[in-house]
Amino acid sequence: MKKKTTLILLFIGMSFYAQEKIATFKNSLKTSSSNIKDVIPIVNSKNDGLSIFIADAKNVYGYLFDNKFSLKGKLSSVEKGRKYKILIGNSISEKEDYRIFLSNKTKDNFISINFSFSNQKTDSKEFTLAHHEEKFIQTATSNNNFYLISASRTYNSLYIYTFDNQGTPKRNRIDLRGFGFFNYRGKNSTLVNLLIKSSVLKKIEENTPNSIETTSESRKMYVKNNLITFTFDENKEQTQILKIDLKTLKATVDRIKKPLQQFKSNKKKTNSYIHGDYIFTLAATKGIFVVDVLNLQTKEIIKQFAATKEETILFKNTPIIQEGGFYDNYRELEKTKKFLRKISSGKVGVSVQKYNNQYHMTIGGYVAQQSGGMMMPGFGIPVASIGNVSFFFNPTQFAFDSYLNTKSTRIEGLFDTQFNHVKGKINDNAFDKIKLYSTNNDVTNIVFKHKDYFILGKYSYSTKTYTFRKFTSK
Secondary structure, three states: OHHHHHHHHHHHHHHHHHOOEEEEEEOOOOOOOOOOOEEEEEEOOOOOOEEEEEEOOOOEEEEEEOOOOOEEEEEEOOOOOOOOOEEEEEEEOOOOOEEEEEEOOOOOEEEEEEEEOOOOEEEEEEEEOOOOOOEEEEEEEEOOEEEEEEEEOOOOEEEEEEEOOOOOEEEEEEOOOOOOEEOOOOOEEOHHHHHOOOOOOEEEOOOOOOOHHHHOOOEEEEEEOOEEEEEEOOOOOEEEEEEEEOOOOEEEEEEEEOOOOOOOHHHOEEEEEEEOOEEEEEEEOOOEEEEEEEEOOOOOEEEEEEEEOOOOOOOOOOOEEEEOOOOOOEEEEOOHHHHHHHHHOOEEEEEEEEEOOEEEEEEEEEOOOOOOOOEOOOOOOEHHHHHHHHOOOOHHHHHHHHHHOOOOEEEEEEEOOOOOEOOOOOOOOHHHHHHHHOOOOOEEEEEEEEOOEEEEEEEEOOOOEEEEEEEOOO
Protein backbone atom coordinates (compact mmCIF):
# COMPACT_ATOMS: atom_id res chain seq x y z
CA MET A 1 0.00 0.00 0.00
CA LYS A 2 2.85 2.36 0.89
CA LYS A 3 4.56 1.66 -2.44
CA LYS A 4 1.31 2.33 -4.32
CA THR A 5 0.81 5.61 -2.44
CA THR A 6 4.38 6.68 -3.23
CA LEU A 7 3.82 6.00 -6.93
CA ILE A 8 0.60 8.03 -6.88
CA LEU A 9 2.37 10.96 -5.19
CA LEU A 10 5.22 10.72 -7.68
CA PHE A 11 2.75 10.82 -10.57
CA ILE A 12 0.96 13.83 -9.04
CA GLY A 13 4.29 15.61 -8.56
CA MET A 14 5.37 14.91 -12.11
CA SER A 15 2.02 16.07 -13.46
CA PHE A 16 2.20 19.29 -11.46
CA TYR A 17 5.73 20.14 -12.54
CA ALA A 18 4.90 19.25 -16.14
CA GLN A 19 2.75 22.40 -16.21
CA GLU A 20 5.97 24.43 -15.95
CA LYS A 21 7.10 23.74 -19.54
CA ILE A 22 8.36 27.01 -21.02
CA ALA A 23 9.93 26.10 -24.39
CA THR A 24 10.53 23.29 -26.88
CA PHE A 25 12.74 23.31 -29.96
CA LYS A 26 14.23 20.82 -32.41
CA ASN A 27 17.98 20.49 -32.94
CA SER A 28 17.47 20.76 -36.70
CA LEU A 29 21.03 21.91 -37.44
CA LYS A 30 22.61 18.64 -36.30
CA THR A 31 22.79 16.11 -39.14
CA SER A 32 25.65 13.90 -37.96
CA SER A 33 25.20 10.81 -35.79
CA SER A 34 27.95 11.75 -33.30
CA ASN A 35 26.98 11.98 -29.65
CA ILE A 36 26.34 15.28 -27.93
CA LYS A 37 29.24 16.25 -25.66
CA ASP A 38 28.00 19.45 -24.02
CA VAL A 39 24.89 21.60 -23.86
CA ILE A 40 25.75 25.23 -23.21
CA PRO A 41 23.03 27.58 -21.90
CA ILE A 42 23.90 31.29 -21.96
CA VAL A 43 21.64 33.88 -20.34
CA ASN A 44 21.88 37.48 -21.52
CA SER A 45 22.07 39.44 -18.26
CA LYS A 46 20.95 42.67 -19.96
CA ASN A 47 17.72 41.54 -21.63
CA ASP A 48 17.07 38.05 -20.14
CA GLY A 49 17.37 36.46 -23.57
CA LEU A 50 18.73 32.94 -23.83
CA SER A 51 20.96 31.06 -26.22
CA ILE A 52 21.57 27.31 -26.27
CA PHE A 53 24.69 25.83 -27.86
CA ILE A 54 24.81 22.07 -28.45
CA ALA A 55 28.29 20.67 -29.03
CA ASP A 56 29.34 17.32 -30.44
CA ALA A 57 32.92 16.17 -31.07
CA LYS A 58 33.48 18.61 -33.95
CA ASN A 59 30.77 21.24 -34.21
CA VAL A 60 28.66 23.62 -32.13
CA TYR A 61 25.03 24.36 -32.98
CA GLY A 62 23.58 27.61 -31.66
CA TYR A 63 19.94 28.61 -31.04
CA LEU A 64 18.90 32.11 -29.99
CA PHE A 65 15.72 32.87 -27.97
CA ASP A 66 14.16 36.09 -26.72
CA ASN A 67 13.12 36.64 -23.10
CA LYS A 68 9.79 34.90 -23.80
CA PHE A 69 11.63 31.80 -25.08
CA SER A 70 10.60 32.30 -28.70
CA LEU A 71 13.21 31.11 -31.22
CA LYS A 72 14.86 34.09 -32.98
CA GLY A 73 17.71 32.46 -34.87
CA LYS A 74 19.99 29.47 -35.31
CA LEU A 75 23.53 28.98 -36.54
CA SER A 76 26.17 26.23 -36.86
CA SER A 77 29.83 26.83 -36.08
CA VAL A 78 32.96 25.94 -37.97
CA GLU A 79 34.77 22.94 -36.52
CA LYS A 80 35.97 23.77 -33.02
CA GLY A 81 38.87 21.31 -33.00
CA ARG A 82 38.93 18.08 -31.03
CA LYS A 83 41.56 19.23 -28.55
CA TYR A 84 39.27 21.92 -27.14
CA LYS A 85 37.01 19.88 -24.87
CA ILE A 86 36.45 22.07 -21.80
CA LEU A 87 33.96 24.92 -21.85
CA ILE A 88 35.18 27.74 -19.59
CA GLY A 89 32.85 30.68 -20.24
CA ASN A 90 31.11 33.09 -22.56
CA SER A 91 30.57 36.72 -23.47
CA ILE A 92 27.88 38.69 -25.33
CA SER A 93 28.65 41.83 -27.35
CA GLU A 94 26.45 44.92 -27.64
CA LYS A 95 25.36 43.59 -31.05
CA GLU A 96 24.26 40.36 -29.35
CA ASP A 97 27.06 38.28 -30.82
CA TYR A 98 27.63 35.29 -28.55
CA ARG A 99 31.19 34.08 -27.94
CA ILE A 100 31.96 30.82 -26.13
CA PHE A 101 35.43 30.03 -24.74
CA LEU A 102 36.96 26.55 -24.54
CA SER A 103 40.29 25.11 -23.45
CA ASN A 104 42.32 21.97 -23.88
CA LYS A 105 42.67 19.47 -21.03
CA THR A 106 45.77 21.11 -19.57
CA LYS A 107 44.17 24.56 -19.79
CA ASP A 108 47.12 26.26 -21.45
CA ASN A 109 45.62 26.58 -24.95
CA PHE A 110 42.29 28.21 -25.63
CA ILE A 111 39.83 28.99 -28.40
CA SER A 112 36.82 31.29 -28.63
CA ILE A 113 34.03 30.79 -31.15
CA ASN A 114 31.87 33.77 -32.04
CA PHE A 115 28.27 33.36 -33.21
CA SER A 116 26.83 36.35 -35.05
CA PHE A 117 23.17 35.47 -35.45
CA SER A 118 22.41 38.76 -37.21
CA ASN A 119 25.09 38.19 -39.87
CA GLN A 120 24.68 34.38 -39.92
CA LYS A 121 28.43 34.02 -39.49
CA THR A 122 30.80 32.24 -37.13
CA ASP A 123 34.52 32.68 -36.60
CA SER A 124 37.08 31.45 -34.09
CA LYS A 125 40.24 32.72 -32.45
CA GLU A 126 42.90 30.72 -30.60
CA PHE A 127 45.09 32.13 -27.82
CA THR A 128 47.41 31.08 -25.01
CA LEU A 129 48.41 32.49 -21.63
CA ALA A 130 51.11 35.16 -21.88
CA HIS A 131 53.82 33.11 -20.15
CA HIS A 132 54.35 29.37 -19.80
CA GLU A 133 54.71 29.56 -15.99
CA GLU A 134 51.20 30.96 -15.56
CA LYS A 135 48.56 28.66 -14.09
CA PHE A 136 44.90 28.82 -15.04
CA ILE A 137 42.77 29.48 -11.91
CA GLN A 138 39.15 30.11 -12.89
CA THR A 139 36.87 32.21 -15.08
CA ALA A 140 34.06 34.65 -14.48
CA THR A 141 31.26 36.14 -16.56
CA SER A 142 29.77 39.41 -15.35
CA ASN A 143 27.54 41.89 -17.17
CA ASN A 144 27.97 39.74 -20.32
CA ASN A 145 31.77 40.10 -20.20
CA PHE A 146 34.21 37.19 -19.87
CA TYR A 147 37.24 37.17 -17.56
CA LEU A 148 40.00 34.55 -17.31
CA ILE A 149 41.96 34.39 -14.06
CA SER A 150 45.54 33.08 -13.85
CA ALA A 151 48.46 33.27 -11.44
CA SER A 152 52.23 32.84 -11.45
CA ARG A 153 54.23 31.47 -8.54
CA THR A 154 57.44 32.61 -10.26
CA TYR A 155 56.39 36.26 -10.16
CA ASN A 156 53.95 35.95 -7.23
CA SER A 157 51.34 37.61 -9.42
CA LEU A 158 47.62 37.40 -10.10
CA TYR A 159 46.29 38.21 -13.58
CA ILE A 160 42.87 38.81 -15.09
CA TYR A 161 42.47 38.57 -18.86
CA THR A 162 39.83 40.77 -20.49
CA PHE A 163 38.61 40.39 -24.08
CA ASP A 164 37.40 42.77 -26.78
CA ASN A 165 34.58 42.06 -29.23
CA GLN A 166 36.98 40.22 -31.53
CA GLY A 167 38.03 37.86 -28.74
CA THR A 168 41.51 39.36 -28.43
CA PRO A 169 42.86 38.90 -24.88
CA LYS A 170 44.52 41.55 -22.74
CA ARG A 171 46.41 40.50 -19.61
CA ASN A 172 45.94 42.76 -16.57
CA ARG A 173 48.14 42.35 -13.48
CA ILE A 174 46.30 42.82 -10.19
CA ASP A 175 48.23 44.97 -7.74
CA LEU A 176 48.61 43.05 -4.46
CA ARG A 177 51.31 45.18 -2.87
CA GLY A 178 50.82 45.66 0.86
CA PHE A 179 48.45 42.70 1.24
CA GLY A 180 49.44 39.92 3.62
CA PHE A 181 48.01 36.41 3.77
CA PHE A 182 48.33 33.50 6.20
CA ASN A 183 48.39 29.75 5.70
CA TYR A 184 46.65 27.14 7.85
CA ARG A 185 49.40 27.37 10.47
CA GLY A 186 49.07 31.14 10.78
CA LYS A 187 52.40 31.70 9.03
CA ASN A 188 52.93 34.31 6.33
CA SER A 189 51.92 33.09 2.90
CA THR A 190 51.19 34.50 -0.54
CA LEU A 191 47.86 34.81 -2.28
CA VAL A 192 49.19 32.72 -5.15
CA ASN A 193 49.98 29.81 -2.80
CA LEU A 194 46.42 29.98 -1.46
CA LEU A 195 44.96 30.07 -4.99
CA ILE A 196 47.03 27.45 -6.79
CA LYS A 197 45.93 24.04 -5.56
CA SER A 198 45.36 20.66 -7.19
CA SER A 199 41.58 20.92 -6.74
CA VAL A 200 39.40 23.22 -8.82
CA LEU A 201 38.38 26.51 -7.20
CA LYS A 202 34.59 26.23 -6.77
CA LYS A 203 32.18 28.97 -7.85
CA ILE A 204 29.24 29.71 -5.56
CA GLU A 205 25.97 31.07 -6.93
CA GLU A 206 23.69 33.00 -4.61
CA ASN A 207 20.35 31.38 -3.76
CA THR A 208 21.38 28.05 -5.22
CA PRO A 209 21.00 24.91 -3.04
CA ASN A 210 24.72 24.23 -2.58
CA SER A 211 25.66 20.97 -0.86
CA ILE A 212 27.90 20.73 2.19
CA GLU A 213 30.52 19.04 -0.01
CA THR A 214 30.73 22.25 -2.07
CA THR A 215 30.55 24.80 0.73
CA SER A 216 33.06 22.94 2.92
CA GLU A 217 35.84 23.77 0.45
CA SER A 218 38.53 26.02 1.94
CA ARG A 219 38.59 28.21 -1.21
CA LYS A 220 35.45 29.63 -2.76
CA MET A 221 34.67 32.23 -5.40
CA TYR A 222 31.60 34.45 -5.70
CA VAL A 223 30.71 36.70 -8.67
CA LYS A 224 28.10 39.42 -8.25
CA ASN A 225 27.56 43.00 -9.43
CA ASN A 226 30.91 43.31 -11.27
CA LEU A 227 32.74 42.05 -8.20
CA ILE A 228 34.74 38.85 -7.76
CA THR A 229 35.10 37.74 -4.13
CA PHE A 230 37.50 35.00 -3.09
CA THR A 231 37.31 33.52 0.40
CA PHE A 232 40.10 31.48 1.99
CA ASP A 233 39.34 29.33 5.04
CA GLU A 234 42.57 27.36 5.28
CA ASN A 235 43.38 29.35 8.41
CA LYS A 236 41.21 28.27 11.36
CA GLU A 237 41.13 31.67 13.09
CA GLN A 238 39.97 33.95 10.29
CA THR A 239 38.35 34.02 6.87
CA GLN A 240 40.61 35.90 4.46
CA ILE A 241 38.73 37.76 1.73
CA LEU A 242 40.03 39.15 -1.56
CA LYS A 243 37.71 41.35 -3.63
CA ILE A 244 38.41 42.48 -7.20
CA ASP A 245 36.34 45.22 -8.82
CA LEU A 246 35.93 44.16 -12.46
CA LYS A 247 35.37 47.75 -13.60
CA THR A 248 38.61 49.10 -12.14
CA LEU A 249 40.53 45.82 -11.64
CA LYS A 250 41.48 47.09 -8.18
CA ALA A 251 41.82 44.64 -5.29
CA THR A 252 40.98 44.94 -1.59
CA VAL A 253 41.59 42.51 1.26
CA ASP A 254 39.61 41.91 4.46
CA ARG A 255 39.57 39.44 7.34
CA ILE A 256 36.72 38.10 9.46
CA LYS A 257 37.35 36.42 12.82
CA LYS A 258 35.80 32.99 13.28
CA PRO A 259 34.04 31.62 16.37
CA LEU A 260 35.69 29.54 19.11
CA GLN A 261 38.86 31.60 19.22
CA GLN A 262 39.59 30.04 22.63
CA PHE A 263 40.26 26.63 21.02
CA LYS A 264 43.55 25.77 19.37
CA SER A 265 43.46 25.42 15.59
CA ASN A 266 44.09 21.67 15.62
CA LYS A 267 41.09 21.14 17.91
CA LYS A 268 38.45 22.58 15.59
CA LYS A 269 37.14 22.70 12.03
CA THR A 270 36.02 26.01 10.52
CA ASN A 271 34.55 27.51 7.36
CA SER A 272 32.46 30.39 6.02
CA TYR A 273 29.79 31.26 3.47
CA ILE A 274 28.74 34.59 1.93
CA HIS A 275 25.13 35.42 1.12
CA GLY A 276 24.14 38.97 0.19
CA ASP A 277 25.39 41.43 2.80
CA TYR A 278 26.18 38.72 5.34
CA ILE A 279 28.95 36.24 6.02
CA PHE A 280 28.20 33.10 8.00
CA THR A 281 31.20 31.71 9.90
CA LEU A 282 31.21 28.21 11.39
CA ALA A 283 33.49 26.53 13.94
CA ALA A 284 33.00 23.02 15.34
CA THR A 285 34.73 20.68 17.76
CA LYS A 286 33.63 17.36 19.22
CA GLY A 287 32.04 19.26 22.08
CA ILE A 288 30.46 22.40 20.55
CA PHE A 289 29.62 24.19 17.33
CA VAL A 290 28.96 27.89 16.72
CA VAL A 291 27.64 29.81 13.71
CA ASP A 292 28.07 33.59 13.66
CA VAL A 293 26.05 35.76 11.26
CA LEU A 294 28.02 38.94 10.58
CA ASN A 295 27.51 42.05 8.51
CA LEU A 296 30.08 41.65 5.76
CA GLN A 297 30.98 45.34 5.73
CA THR A 298 30.95 46.32 9.40
CA LYS A 299 31.90 42.85 10.76
CA GLU A 300 29.22 43.29 13.43
CA ILE A 301 27.81 40.00 14.75
CA ILE A 302 24.08 40.08 13.96
CA LYS A 303 23.22 36.69 15.46
CA GLN A 304 24.95 33.68 16.97
CA PHE A 305 23.76 30.07 17.03
CA ALA A 306 25.46 27.46 19.20
CA ALA A 307 24.95 24.07 20.83
CA THR A 308 27.12 21.82 22.96
CA LYS A 309 27.16 18.04 22.81
CA GLU A 310 24.89 17.84 25.87
CA GLU A 311 22.27 20.22 24.45
CA THR A 312 19.40 19.79 22.04
CA ILE A 313 19.74 21.92 18.92
CA LEU A 314 16.76 24.26 19.23
CA PHE A 315 17.18 26.16 15.96
CA LYS A 316 16.82 23.23 13.55
CA ASN A 317 13.73 22.35 11.49
CA THR A 318 14.88 18.89 10.46
CA PRO A 319 16.27 15.87 12.26
CA ILE A 320 20.03 15.39 12.25
CA ILE A 321 20.39 13.78 8.82
CA GLN A 322 23.17 11.50 7.71
CA GLU A 323 23.18 10.56 4.03
CA GLY A 324 25.44 8.30 2.02
CA GLY A 325 26.49 5.99 4.84
CA PHE A 326 28.24 2.70 4.13
CA TYR A 327 25.31 0.59 5.38
CA ASP A 328 22.39 3.05 5.29
CA ASN A 329 21.96 5.70 2.62
CA TYR A 330 19.74 7.74 4.97
CA ARG A 331 19.78 7.86 8.76
CA GLU A 332 18.48 10.21 11.44
CA LEU A 333 20.72 10.77 14.45
CA GLU A 334 19.17 11.59 17.81
CA LYS A 335 21.94 13.21 19.81
CA THR A 336 23.91 16.40 19.24
CA LYS A 337 26.97 14.48 20.46
CA LYS A 338 26.80 12.20 17.42
CA PHE A 339 26.29 15.16 15.09
CA LEU A 340 29.40 16.88 16.43
CA ARG A 341 31.47 13.72 16.29
CA LYS A 342 30.49 13.18 12.66
CA ILE A 343 31.09 16.69 11.35
CA SER A 344 34.27 17.37 13.31
CA SER A 345 35.90 14.25 11.87
CA GLY A 346 35.88 15.69 8.35
CA LYS A 347 35.29 18.99 6.58
CA VAL A 348 32.57 21.38 7.77
CA GLY A 349 30.45 23.85 5.86
CA VAL A 350 27.39 26.07 5.97
CA SER A 351 25.05 26.91 3.08
CA VAL A 352 22.37 29.62 2.92
CA GLN A 353 19.48 30.41 0.60
CA LYS A 354 16.78 33.05 0.86
CA TYR A 355 13.25 32.55 -0.48
CA ASN A 356 9.74 33.36 0.70
CA ASN A 357 11.38 36.13 2.77
CA GLN A 358 13.13 33.54 4.94
CA TYR A 359 16.69 32.27 5.23
CA HIS A 360 17.20 28.53 4.85
CA MET A 361 20.48 27.53 6.52
CA THR A 362 22.20 24.14 6.26
CA ILE A 363 25.01 23.30 8.70
CA GLY A 364 27.06 20.13 8.55
CA GLY A 365 30.13 18.24 7.44
CA TYR A 366 31.35 15.26 5.50
CA VAL A 367 34.28 12.91 5.22
CA ALA A 368 35.83 12.65 1.75
CA GLN A 369 35.44 9.19 0.20
CA GLN A 370 37.10 7.55 -2.75
CA SER A 371 34.85 7.56 -5.80
CA GLY A 372 35.19 6.29 -9.33
CA GLY A 373 32.74 8.79 -10.79
CA MET A 374 29.38 9.24 -9.13
CA MET A 375 26.19 8.72 -11.08
CA MET A 376 23.44 11.27 -10.97
CA PRO A 377 20.30 9.48 -9.75
CA GLY A 378 17.70 9.30 -12.51
CA PHE A 379 19.98 11.04 -14.99
CA GLY A 380 22.37 8.30 -16.09
CA ILE A 381 25.26 10.74 -16.63
CA PRO A 382 28.51 10.37 -14.66
CA VAL A 383 29.33 13.54 -12.73
CA ALA A 384 32.93 13.34 -13.92
CA SER A 385 31.82 13.57 -17.55
CA ILE A 386 29.97 16.86 -17.14
CA GLY A 387 32.36 18.47 -14.70
CA ASN A 388 34.19 19.97 -17.68
CA VAL A 389 31.23 22.29 -18.10
CA SER A 390 30.02 22.79 -14.57
CA PHE A 391 33.32 23.52 -12.81
CA PHE A 392 34.01 26.59 -14.92
CA PHE A 393 30.95 27.57 -16.87
CA ASN A 394 27.71 26.42 -15.27
CA PRO A 395 28.09 26.25 -11.46
CA THR A 396 24.36 25.53 -11.16
CA GLN A 397 24.91 22.18 -12.87
CA PHE A 398 27.76 21.29 -10.54
CA ALA A 399 25.71 22.37 -7.51
CA PHE A 400 22.80 20.21 -8.68
CA ASP A 401 24.97 17.14 -9.25
CA SER A 402 26.63 17.54 -5.85
CA TYR A 403 23.28 18.14 -4.14
CA LEU A 404 21.81 14.89 -5.50
CA ASN A 405 24.88 12.91 -4.47
CA THR A 406 25.53 14.44 -1.05
CA LYS A 407 27.09 12.22 1.61
CA SER A 408 26.92 14.75 4.40
CA THR A 409 25.73 14.86 7.99
CA ARG A 410 23.66 18.01 8.47
CA ILE A 411 20.85 19.97 10.05
CA GLU A 412 18.64 22.57 8.36
CA GLY A 413 16.87 25.58 9.84
CA LEU A 414 14.57 28.44 8.84
CA PHE A 415 15.07 32.05 10.00
CA ASP A 416 13.31 35.36 9.43
CA THR A 417 15.05 38.45 8.05
CA GLN A 418 16.33 39.26 11.56
CA PHE A 419 17.68 35.70 11.85
CA ASN A 420 15.19 34.64 14.49
CA HIS A 421 14.39 30.95 14.27
CA VAL A 422 11.09 30.15 12.55
CA LYS A 423 9.34 26.88 13.33
CA GLY A 424 7.74 24.82 10.60
CA LYS A 425 8.44 22.39 7.79
CA ILE A 426 11.10 23.11 5.19
CA ASN A 427 9.50 22.83 1.76
CA ASP A 428 11.16 21.25 -1.25
CA ASN A 429 13.56 23.55 -3.07
CA ALA A 430 13.96 23.72 -6.85
CA PHE A 431 16.55 20.92 -6.91
CA ASP A 432 14.24 18.63 -4.91
CA LYS A 433 11.47 19.30 -7.41
CA ILE A 434 13.73 18.63 -10.40
CA LYS A 435 14.83 15.35 -8.83
CA LEU A 436 11.19 14.32 -8.33
CA TYR A 437 10.25 15.19 -11.90
CA SER A 438 13.24 13.66 -13.68
CA THR A 439 13.24 10.06 -14.85
CA ASN A 440 15.84 7.99 -16.63
CA ASN A 441 14.49 8.35 -20.18
CA ASP A 442 16.19 8.85 -23.55
CA VAL A 443 17.38 12.33 -22.60
CA THR A 444 20.44 14.42 -21.89
CA ASN A 445 19.79 16.83 -19.05
CA ILE A 446 21.10 20.24 -18.05
CA VAL A 447 20.16 22.47 -15.15
CA PHE A 448 20.87 26.20 -15.19
CA LYS A 449 19.71 29.40 -13.56
CA HIS A 450 17.62 32.05 -15.30
CA LYS A 451 16.75 35.18 -13.32
CA ASP A 452 15.41 33.92 -9.96
CA TYR A 453 14.43 30.39 -11.02
CA PHE A 454 15.99 27.22 -12.43
CA ILE A 455 15.48 25.55 -15.80
CA LEU A 456 15.74 21.84 -16.53
CA GLY A 457 16.58 21.07 -20.15
CA LYS A 458 15.87 17.58 -21.48
CA TYR A 459 17.09 16.38 -24.86
CA SER A 460 15.58 13.41 -26.69
CA TYR A 461 17.96 11.68 -29.08
CA SER A 462 15.11 9.91 -30.85
CA THR A 463 13.33 13.15 -31.79
CA LYS A 464 16.31 15.59 -31.53
CA THR A 465 14.06 17.80 -29.42
CA TYR A 466 14.97 19.89 -26.40
CA THR A 467 12.35 20.78 -23.79
CA PHE A 468 12.76 23.36 -21.01
CA ARG A 469 10.84 23.39 -17.74
CA LYS A 470 10.85 25.97 -14.98
CA PHE A 471 11.36 25.17 -11.28
CA THR A 472 11.43 27.50 -8.29
CA SER A 473 12.18 27.19 -4.58
CA LYS A 474 9.03 29.14 -3.71
